[in-house]
Amino acid sequence: MAAVRTAPRQYPGQGSTGERALFGAWRAGDARAREVLVRRFMPLARALARRYDHASEPFDDLLQVAHVGLLKALDRFDPELGFPFQSFAIPTILGEVRRYFRDAGWSVHVSRSSQERALKLRTAQQQLASRWGRAPTVNELAQYLELDTEVIVEALQVVQAYEAASLDAPQPGAAEDPLQYADAMGRVDDRYELIELDATLVSVLGQIPARERSILRMRFVEDLTQTEIADRVGVSQMQVSRLLRQTLARLRALAEGPAET
Amino acid sequence: MPEPPNIFMRLSNGAENIALVRQALSGVADQLELGAGVINDIRTAATEACNNVAVHAYSGGTGPLEVEIGCRARALEVVVRDHGTGIRPRIRGQSESALGIGLAIIQALARRVEFNDPPGGGTEVRMEFTARPRKGLDTGKVLRSAPREPPADGLSSTAVFAIAPSRLAQSVLPRVLTVLAAHAHFTTDRISDLVMIADALAAEAQGAGGNDELRVTARVASRRIELEVGPLPGGVARALVSAARGEDPANPIGRLTDEQRIDGAPNAREATLVLALAERA
Numbered sequence: 001m002a003a004v005r006t007a008p009r010q011y012p013g014q015g016s017t018g019e020r021a022l023f024g025a026w027r028a029g030d031a032r033a034r035e036v037l038v039r040r041f042m043p044l045a046r047a048l049a050r051r052y053d054h055a056s057e058p059f060d061d062l063l064q065v066a067h068v069g070l071l072k073a074l075d076r077f078d079p080e081l082g083f084p085f086q087s088f089a090i091p092t093i094l095g096e097v098r099r100y101f102r103d104a105g106w107s108v109h110v111s112r113s114s115q116e117r118a119l120k121l122r123t124a125q126q127q128l129a130s131r132w133g134r135a136p137t138v139n140e141l142a143q144y145l146e147l148d149t150e151v152i153v154e155a156l157q158v159v160q161a162y163e164a165a166s167l168d169a170p171q172p173g174a175a176e177d178p179l180q181y182a183d184a185m186g187r188v189d190d191r192y193e194l195i196e197l198d199a200t201l202v203s204v205l206g207q208i209p210a211r212e213r214s215i216l217r218m219r220f221v222e223d224l225t226q227t228e229i230a231d232r233v234g235v236s237q238m239q240v241s242r243l244l245r246q247t248l249a250r251l252r253a254l255a256e257g258p259a260e261t
Numbered sequence: 262m263p264e265p266p267n268i269f270m271r272l273s274n275g276a277e278n279i280a281l282v283r284q285a286l287s288g289v290a291d292q293l294e295l296g297a298g299v300i301n302d303i304r305t306a307a308t309e310a311c312n313n314v315a316v317h318a319y320s321g322g323t324g325p326l327e328v329e330i331g332c333r334a335r336a337l338e339v340v341v342r343d344h345g346t347g348i349r350p351r352i353r354g355q356s357e358s359a360l361g362i363g364l365a366i367i368q369a370l371a372r373r374v375e376f377n378d379p380p381g382g383g384t385e386v387r388m389e390f391t392a393r394p395r396k397g398l399d400t401g402k403v404l405r406s407a408p409r410e411p412p413a414d415g416l417s418s419t420a421v422f423a424i425a426p427s428r429l430a431q432s433v434l435p436r437v438l439t440v441l442a443a444h445a446h447f448t449t450d451r452i453s454d455l456v457m458i459a460d461a462l463a464a465e466a467q468g469a470g471g472n473d474e475l476r477v478t479a480r481v482a483s484r485r486i487e488l489e490v491g492p493l494p495g496g497v498a499r500a501l502v503s504a505a506r507g508e509d510p511a512n513p514i515g516r517l518t519d520e521q522r523i524d525g526a527p528n529a530r531e532a533t534l535v536l537a538l539a540e541r542a
Contacts, residue, residue: 047362051309051362051363053283053302086365087365090365090369091368091369094366098298098301098302101297101298102298134448135448135450137449138439138443138447138449138452139443139446150280150440153436153439153440153443156439157435157436157439219516227448237450240453241449245457248460248512248513249460
């Protein structure tokens with residue numbers, strides 16, 4: 001078992017030919033030597049920026065941060081220690097990138113951009129669904145939005161999360177308050193819905209608001225797809241998904257309640 | 262002897278499966294409320310270790326990629342394992358290659374890295390990251406054992422997950438199943454159904470008490486996913502049978518799946534629930 005501390009590490013066979021000479025020339029005042037070094041290691045900075053997890057950040061911004069890290073590494077590197085520059089540059093560049101991601105303003109910025117992406121996803125889902133008469137796949141959304149499939153997967157988590165209520169604003173073209181519409185439908189069909197179910201469950205379902213009950217019925221009794229429900233009710237499929245998840249979690253909590261007390 | 266993990270995954274080493282590892286880590290971060298910067302580091306390092314298995318471990322061929330995640334009080338431990346030809350010979354003489362950068366990235370981001378020889382051959386990279394969960398897990402609620410080996414056939418489309426405690430499954434299972442649904446070309450409608458099934462399975466595992474762990478084997482084909490849940494204690498299996506029959510409105514499994522069956526006698530101490538979902542659009 002070999003434990004390795006994360007100190008700069010030398011890789012045997014690393015081509016450092018000319019590297020020391022360039023550092024020597026630069027330290028002696030040759031500005032062109034520094035330029036050659038910057039050019040030589042820009043691909044390394046790019047590789048690190050590309051490989052750092054950037055699902056939440058545009059690549060260009062990350063690349064810029066990596067370049068700043070490269071310049072810092074060049075300034076701080078001591079060729080006399082005998083290590084190749086790369087073994088010093090990689091942790092230094094990554095250090096710069098990590099600082100950027102830990103910046104206090106960053107998390108605010110990210111939650112804003114992930115909300116924006118979630119809204120884009122919701123719109124794209126609706127556009128493609130109405131164009132094709134069926135919901136799109138992740139690949140289709142990725143192509144349509146020119147985003148990586150994993151970014152779509154991530155955005156799907158955001159829009160389907162329980163607490164994404166800020167995404168529930170009424171949409172253009174929908175009824176003024178779409179959920180009031182759902183409410184009305186729920187009231188009309190209440191009796192029908194309850195007949196379908198075991199009597200002991202009626203009391204539990206009675207504690208669920210009518211609009212959620214009607215969506216539940218459309219999905220589980222009428223077997224409509226979420227896109228079809230969204231169409232009927234005038235909300236997005238993503239919102240139907242979220243309401244169903246919320247309602248089921250609530251039903252579970254209600255069903256478990258008596259057993260625990 | 263290392264502490265057992267909270268999550269065990271056995272995947273094929275296909276590059277597309279690395280997204281499952283990243284999503285599992287994001288699910289862990291959601292549940293533990295880890296900072297975004299911390300989980301970015303961990304995802305980056307884990308990606309590099311998995312990439313190495315995808316590209317190098319089986320000399321261009323396929324084989325298992327095993328990943329374990331352990332949630333400790335002040336650290337997250339991630340283990341990436343293959344049963345291929347071993348990593349060390351590949352390091353030598355390849356320092357300028359992508360692999361060299363990958364290892365340097367891991368070493369720059371992890372607090373501690375170990376390279377081990379797992380029994381049966383291959384390489385194990387054990388990485389430890391500083392992570393202070395704002396919402397920790399119950400200590401000791403870890404996996405008792407790794408899931409049994411699935412049949413070798415169809416490994417490329419089979420993914421095995423074992424998660425404990427089930428609270429962790431609530432945030433991890435919807436994410437990994439979403440990735441698999443994307444691989445299976447499911448529409449967003451069907452993905453949402455699958456997410457509701459994941460919610461229900463995690464809730465059942467928790468509600469039944471017992472060992473508080475969830476084991477799911479997913480077999481993915483085009484437009485079809487089969488989930489093998491268990492082995493489950495008899496009580497949980499029976500609860501899921503009733504759920505599968507649609508008797509419980511809080512548990513929509515039966516209405517959302519195309520097929521449900523129980524492997525094992527209904528009164529057995531352990532049983533396995535098999536669910537199949539097809540894309541309908």
